[in-house]
Amino acid sequence: MTQKTSPAITVVWFKRDLRLQDHAPLHYAASQSAPVLPLYLFEPDMMADPHHSDRHWRFVWQSLLDMQQQLNAVGAAMHVSYDTAADFFTRLASKYQHITVVSYAETGLACTYQRDQQLTRLFKTLGIVWQEYSCSGVIRALSTRRHWLRNWQDVMTAPQQTTALNSMHWLTDLSLVTRLPKALSHPLNRPNNAMQTGGETHAHETLQSFIHSRHQHYHRHISSPLKSFNSCSRLSAYLAWGNISIRQVYQAIVIPGSKLPASLRAFVSRLHWHCHFIQKFESECEQQFRHINTAYAAFPYRDDDKSAQHLNAWQTGNTGIPMVDACMRSVSETGYLNFRMRAMLVSFLSHYLLIDWRRGVQHLARQFLDFEPGIHYPQFQMQAGVTGTNTLRIYNPVKQAQDNDPNGDFIRRWVPEIAHLPNEDLFGPWQMPPIAQLSLQQPIPQRYIAPVINPEEVIVKHRELLWQWRERDEVKHHAKRIIARHSNPSPR
Template sequence: MINLVWLKRDLRLQDHAALHFATQSERPILCVYVIEPQYWQLPDTSKRQFVFVAQALRSLANQLEQLGGYLLIRQGNVVDVLTRIHAHAPIHTLYNHQETGNSWTFARDCAVYSWCKANNIEVSTYRQQAVFRGVVDRDAWQNKANAWLDEPCFSAPKNINSLIKHHDGIELLNSYCGDDDFEAQSAQIGQHISAQQTLHSFINQRINQYRFGISSIIKSPTASSRLSPYLAYGLVSLRQSIQQLHGLPPLAGNRNAILSRMHWHSHFVQKLESEPEYCEHAVHRDLINLRADEFDEELFTRWCQGCTGVPFVDACMRYLHEHGWLNFRMRAMLIAFSSYQLWLDWKKPAAFLAQQFVDYEPGIHYPQVQMQSGTTGINPWRMYNPVTQGQKFDTTGAFIRRWLPELDHIPNAYIHTPWQYCGLKTDVYDKPKVLPEIALRQAKEKISAFYKKHVQYTETKRVISTHASRKRSSKKRTEKKNEKQLNLF
């Protein structure tokens, strides 16, 4: 009999609990990754993500080989793949990590665990984030999270007694099985050496720019940690990274700033774990129909293409197309602009952005999208003014001109508001359908009318109890703040 290590978003050797415990017995090990066509055809997955995963798997295969281990890659339904493996080499225990993904991956995991139970196969599942299944008391979550993050990390195994003696199925990584062509020409590389170099350069040099550079569209590509794709697919361990950062001096607050955001990582993923419907409908149930009956497909298409007529918004979107990454503030601006100025229901914009992000992490993405689009009911409305955002972070318009060359003829004084310039060539760059300040005023009026008619504080209290952070204020203060917000309109 064998121990099977089922790899998903945990593509590393260090601090890998499933691999660590699988190698503790004398049974042969089989490391398996399954390429699932149905997953790669979902509306929130894309080729750019597959390319990153394929790079990571090739890199992991090389690392496994150095320890005597080998990687089996198969394509298809996971249960079907496991059934075939079990027929040839009976599985004693399936080792895997607890994944907090979209509804599809959750259903997939349930099907696998049911198959294991039916075939008398033991299942050992381990967390790789400070995220807990079942009913979670948010008042006690922070202490539980900190306790787990402080636990010692697992070392990479010294050797692996592999069932197979060569990598099998690596060639499957050459063929993408999705139906999109979203490639990012300048994306980060999914290799472990790239992950370690990124972590090393941040800890030893770039962290000095962090606090005052992460919001800038110009500075953030180097000031940000850039660990997000490596954390999303498990090339580096969140816990190990946090512990390394704790060993640094404060560096004028930069260390504490990044540590705070790394702790937010699990805080947000816990939201999706506690309420999987977060990726399907508004978490505040009174807000499900806030924008449901109004969706302008033309505006959505222009937003996706970076052709809204608002230069800073369009430049950020086109940058994302090329790099598969964007800093947090500009991600927030893109979804807020789609939600307020364009009045688009959040689900289709959320799926499109997920496809664009190489570092797509469902537990981060969907709670953030709902927060920025105003459907949580417990967060302030983040109605970004894209003109003032551009003027603040791209004062001279250099970033806009880099990504919107059709605006080269626009003087600096009008680069953020080209619709005010009489020489605008509308055949190459059209004006916005509705000017941003007018669209924002209309959005406020719609929200006010909807809140007065549909939103009840009992549902707001439920969201606070289930999801609100307890770190900065007590539950009572959070409730009071949100009661005031209900009365703003």
């Protein structure tokens, strides 16, 4: 039997909050006399979950290395283990007598919710105390949105929780570190220059470059799939994995007494949306599995073999619709896509292919480096048009290309097989008359002459169906419930 040692320890359990500053649990731990164990768990169940892919774990790994760099300076070490939370804490409890675990409350997927329920029961039997902190103004078990906005403002303007790492009492019992399995450490260590690198340092550099110069064309370039790479903040992955807090970003931009340019005002409203959407998911997490407007349960989505082929074409960027394919190939390579093009991909799936959004939601989660369940699910449902509360937006992929990639640079970059087409034919090559095709030096690949669907033809029928559903009494009835549950009442 192992002898229990040290009377008390505090474990700071990092999850999607991979930073060392403005971190409430760490700040609390620093105020205690017990030695502090900074912990990250690579949990096998989470890693096997189909929303995640190597790119996420690599970003997490890079974030941990960044934290480790900072901890080196104060003689401390991150404790990283490949373990289920239940096994890890059971082992820990066999060694230490009084354990307090501090962490942020996670607004996660069903798998993290179930883990948390299991842990609550386990901690009770092991005598472990678990203190959870709310994250960015998102409140657990919120019954009304009446005071939510005011509370969010209070959280954003409250002083940051700065922690003096060098005056903390760290637990340096390195025997707790488990080696990561080879199969895991290989993809983690493989660099990928096409994607953003995780870590607190990179997060702050990205924020500074946005504030100093990149924000200037923010709202002019926000819908351009190419220009958004530079003109949008690119903070989403850092926010999703907690390399920087929303409050740190907010306070770096909103300086009391000074007027913000329009670009930064537009940006700050999105920081609010970030938390608003997560609160929505926190308050109704069933959204992971069903339409938020349950009246859509019987919507006649396609479910035949052909739809499976079309889904595959959408996922792999081989639909034959240039803008759809360019977006899918780009996000697969870079992990990033701007808002408008994400919305267009979902619209194409749900409105043009008439495929249930649930069949595509995990695929895009795996592609987005910034995958954040609390934003991803509500946004996916909104763009698929199954809320009944928002205007139905059907994004025509040809028009989106003409408006947001007028010179075709983005499409040519990602769909090189049609790069030789003149601009007027690049966005919808199937419309090119056969006689005009004869004058091309290189033929158009068959896929772009006969795409999986003809968008102009199918959308006429689908638009009518979608609007008919939108106008149903049952849809409107459920929409009222959604608005009452999830919208912030006006101050009056």
